[in-house]
Amino acid sequence: MSIKGETVCTGRCYCGARTFTTTQAPQTVAYCHCDDCRRATGGPVAAFAAFEEQAVTFTPDEGRKAAVNPGVTRTFCADCGSSLTGRYDYLPGQVYISLGVVDQADDFAPRIHTHESERLTWLHIDDDLERVATSGRATIADPSKQ
Ligand SMILES: [Zn+2]
Ligand SMILES: [Zn+2]
Numbered sequence: 001m002s003i004k005g006e007t008v009c010t011g012r013c014y015c016g017a018r019t020f021t022t023t024q025a026p027q028t029v030a031y032c033h034c035d036d037c038r039r040a041t042g043g044p045v046a047a048f049a050a051f052e053e054q055a056v057t058f059t060p061d062e063g064r065k066a067a068v069n070p071g072v073t074r075t076f077c078a079d080c081g082s083s084l085t086g087r088y089d090y091l092p093g094q095v096y097i098s099l100g101v102v103d104q105a106d107d108f109a110p111r112i113h114t115h116e117s118e119r120l121t122w123l124h125i126d127d128d129l130e131r132v133a134t135s136g137r138a139t140i141a142d143p144s145k146q
Helices: 035-041
Strands: 009-012 019-022 028-032 046-052 056-059 064-066 072-076 083-088 094-098 112-114
Touching: 035 046, 035 083
Parallel strands: 028 112
Antiparallel strands: 009 019, 019 056, 028 046, 046 094, 064 072, 072 083, 083 094
16 A cells, blocks of 8 residues: 655665655654664764655665664665665654655755764764654654654
8 A cells, every 4th residue: 555646755776776756755854873774874874764654665676675683674775785774663654764865865854863872973963953862763753743
């Protein structure tokens, strides 16, 4: 079941073999400073746009799954390795798409820093966003708190 409607966001992996469209704007956009997200994405900080699962369509598929830690499943383009999605058992119904593969990323500024306690000490992002030491699940799971 997918939510029908106009395409709002589009995106693609590094090599272009995998693309996606969404019929909604992100429910939230978050930085994640945790060690896992750094390793999964290869950057000093990760950022994700969260969508309702049914609002996202991948073509031809979401890539290769990697479930390294309990409760988290990530996908990567099977051809180029781009980090595409993350799903978290504690955030049911949402898919977190790596912000860097979203074509309209410039339109969707992050609203929160999660796992601030694991931020690289030399990384300073000058903003007034909420910073939470852990996952921030209470905030990011509830779009009304944005
Ligand atoms: Zn690719
Ligand atoms: Zn993380």
